[in-house]
Amino acid sequence: MKKNHRLAAxxxxxxxxxxxxxxxxxxxxxxxxxxxxxxxxxxxDNFTFAPQRVxxxxxxxxxxxxxxxxxxxxxxxxxxxxxxxLDTEDKYSFTFTTAGVFEYFCSxxxxxxxxIVVETTAGGGAAQ
Amino acid sequence: xxxxxxxxxxxSRRKVLECMTWVGTGVLWTVAGGVPRSLGxxxxxxxxxxxALTFLQIxxxxxxxxxxxxxxxxxxxxxxINKVKALPAKPSFMIHTGDITHLSKVSEFDDAxxxxxxxxxDVHYVPxxxxxLDDGVKLYGERYGRGTKGAGWYSFDANGVHFVGLVNVVDxxxxxxxxxxxDQLEWLDNDLxxxxxxxxxxxxxxxxxxxxxxxWGWGTDDGxxxxxxxxxxxxxxxxxxxxxxxxxxxxxxxxxHTARSTAFPQPAPGxxxxxxxxxxxxxxxxxxxxxxxxxxxxxxxxxxxxxxxxQG
Numbered sequence: 286m287k288k289n290h291r292l293a294a295x296x297x298x299x300x301x302x303x304x305x306x307x308x309x310x311x312x313x314x315x316x317x318x319x320x321x322x323x324x325x326x327x328x329x330d331n332f333t334f335a336p337q338r339v340x341x342x343x344x345x346x347x348x349x350x351x352x353x354x355x356x357x358x359x360x361x362x363x364x365x366x367x368x369x370x371l372d373t374e375d376k377y378s379f380t381f382t383t384a385g386v387f388e389y390f391c392s393x394x395x396x397x398x399x400x401i402v403v404e405t406t407a408g409g410g411a412a413q
Numbered sequence: 414x415x416x417x418x419x420x421x422x423x424x425s426r427r428k429v430l431e432c433m434t435w436v437g438t439g440v441l442w443t444v445a446g447g448v449p450r451s452l453g454x455x456x457x458x459x460x461x462x463x464x465a466l467t468f469l470q471i472x473x474x475x476x477x478x479x480x481x482x483x484x485x486x487x488x489x490x491x492x493x494i495n496k497v498k499a500l501p502a503k504p505s506f507m508i509h510t511g512d513i514t515h516l517s518k519v520s521e522f523d524d525a526x527x528x529x530x531x532x533x534x535d536v537h538y539v540p541x542x543x544x545x546l547d548d549g550v551k552l553y554g555e556r557y558g559r560g561t562k563g564a565g566w567y568s569f570d571a572n573g574v575h576f577v578g579l580v581n582v583v584d585x586x587x588x589x590x591x592x593x594x595x596d597q598l599e600w601l602d603n604d605l606x607x608x609x610x611x612x613x614x615x616x617x618x619x620x621x622x623x624x625x626x627x628x629w630g631w632g633t634d635d636g637x638x639x640x641x642x643x644x645x646x647x648x649x650x651x652x653x654x655x656x657x658x659x660x661x662x663x664x665x666x667x668x669x670h671t672a673r674s675t676a677f678p679q680p681a682p683g684x685x686x687x688x689x690x691x692x693x694x695x696x697x698x699x700x701x702x703x704x705x706x707x708x709x710x711x712x713x714x715x716x717x718x719x720x721x722x723x724q725g
Contacts, residue, residue: 331687332629354480354690356516356543362587370516370546373480390587393542396630398588 326350327399329357329371329391334399341381342406348378360392367392463711466572469497469507469534470617470705472654473674475543476525477515482677482690483698486515490528492723493675493704497532504706505571507534510654510672511541511582511619513553522552540565541619541655542582550583566597568604574709575608577601579618581633591620591633598638605642613648613709613716621653623662623669626682631656643667648714650707656688658701659720670718673703699724 328335329351341347351357351371359368359377365387368377381387381403391397471493478486497507509529514521529536538557545553545564554565561567564580579601581591593601608614616622622639624632633639643649649667657679661670677690678701685691693701703722710717 331689333687353687354482356546358546360587369548372516388587392585393546394630395585395587395589396627 328352329397332357332391332394332397334397337398338400338402340402340404342404343381343384344406345403346378346380347401348376350374350376356393357397358392359389362388362390464572465711466574466709467502467504468571468707469504470510470652470654470672470707471497471507471529471675472510472619472672472704473512473541473657473676474509474525474529475512475515475674475676476528477518477521478676478690480677480690482692483702486676487524487528489699489702489723490525490675491531492699493702494528494532496721496723497534497704504534507532507536508576508578508617508652509536509538510617510652511539512543512654512674512676513538513541515543515676517544517546517552519552522556526556537569537576537578537617538565539578539580539618540582542585545583562600563594563596566600572709573711574613574615575605577604577614577616579616579622579639581618581620581622581636586634589634590624590627590630591618591622591636593618593633593635593639598635601639602642605646608646610645611647613650614643614646615650615652615707615716616643617652619653620655621660621669621671622651623664625656625660625671629682629688631682631688640667648716650716650718652705652707656682657691661718663715666714668715668718670705672705673701673720673722675702675704675723678702 325341325345325347327339327347327349329349330353332353334349339347349359349368349371351373354373356370356372358370359366361367366379366389370393371377381401384403384405387401387403389399389401474490475486476490483489513525540553540557550564558565564583566578566580568575568577570576579593579597581593583592584594585592605614616639618633620633621631622633622636626632647666651667651669653669653671654674656671657674657677658681659671659673661668663669678693679688680691700722703720706719706721708717708719
């Protein structure tokens with residue numbers, strides 16, 4: 286019984302410490318992250334996705350903008366996301382909450398393909 | 414004239430005369446037993462020969478398109494239909510090889526129907542990728558899917574010619590081209606098996622069934638299998654749309670032909686950074702839009718195709 290209490294107390298202490306640490310450290314990595322995920326916009330121009338491959342951190346929202354005079358639509362090859370048809374200047378956004386490599390294509394013109402690489406945040410566990 | 418001829422090895426008298434069937438002058442030349450003869454206007458040809466059949470192909474109306482390449486696609490569709498109405502002899506029917514609408518909107522389907530029905534012809538449709546964009550792909554099927562299989566494929570017979578309408582714009586695969594899928598191919602195999610090798614076959618679909626320019630997605634991944642089924646037939650005509658320009662090829666007994674759009678032109682393969690709508694001078698637009706008339710004469714292996722622009 287006594288041992289259990291002591292363990293509980295230590296655990297609680299550690300937990301508190303962890304919270305304090307989080308509170309202090311949180312602003313730093315958050316700032317660093319936004320810098321490394323500056324490119325969250327993919328332009329659709331001349332039947333290509335630009336950039337064709339984008340690397341972002343987990344939690345990033347990627348926005349596609351159709352700049353062609355013909356409609357396009359975004360479809361993940363693994364079916365995890367799919368847009369409605371995007372006419373000229375229409376946008377579609379998707380927030381990537383898990384890490385991984387996400388291949389996608391235009392469901393109207395499937396020869397158009399692109400990739401979003403989603404990486405875990407620094408210090409976080411691998412969420413493959 | 415932008416027509417492309419891939420098979421004219423030499424310019425014999427016969428070849429030159431055959432070539433003239435493609436120039437869209439309204440005069441039909443046919444080759445019977447190696448002797449070319451003029452049949453006059455398209456409509457007269459239909460009236461003259463017993464058992465002959467004339468039908469029209471219209472394609473890529475893109476009703477709803479309003480970008481600089483043609484701010485009024487509905488207007489040019491109406492011009493095309495007015496030309497059909499003015500033909501001296503009524504064609505038997507019309508086929509529409511897809512992209513009726515631009516964005517699969519109810520209003521676009523309604524507008525297209527309102528204009529096309531003025532031709533007072535039966536219209537056999539196949540969908541383009543622009544016609545299957547609504548949630549659940551319901552609108553095309555509700556309007557044009559009656560009596561069809563799967564995503565809208567079917568066959569019918571007219572004047573001894575067997576017609577097959579195929580759908581190669583649904584369930585497209587990443588990195589791929591047009592796609593027919595196993596269910597449709599199986600159906601097609603059975604459908605064609607029941608026909609004698611002497612039956613003239615006309616196959617129509619939106620995206621070209623042969624590899625016109627895969628870099629721009631202009632081809633069908635499993636189109637080769639269709640061509641395999643068609644090998645034993647003596648007369649095969651494959652009619653497509655999608656690329657908004659006339660391109661043709663003859664391979665053995667198979668004639669491939671793509672029709673103009675009534676909405677806007679697209680660039681020749683590889684001649685522009687992308688296959689997007691091509692802006693031409695306003696004065697030139699109607700010379701690159703149009704329809705096709707296809708004439709079948711019993712005993713004649715190749716069907717005569719005449720492309721007629723809206724103007725010029």
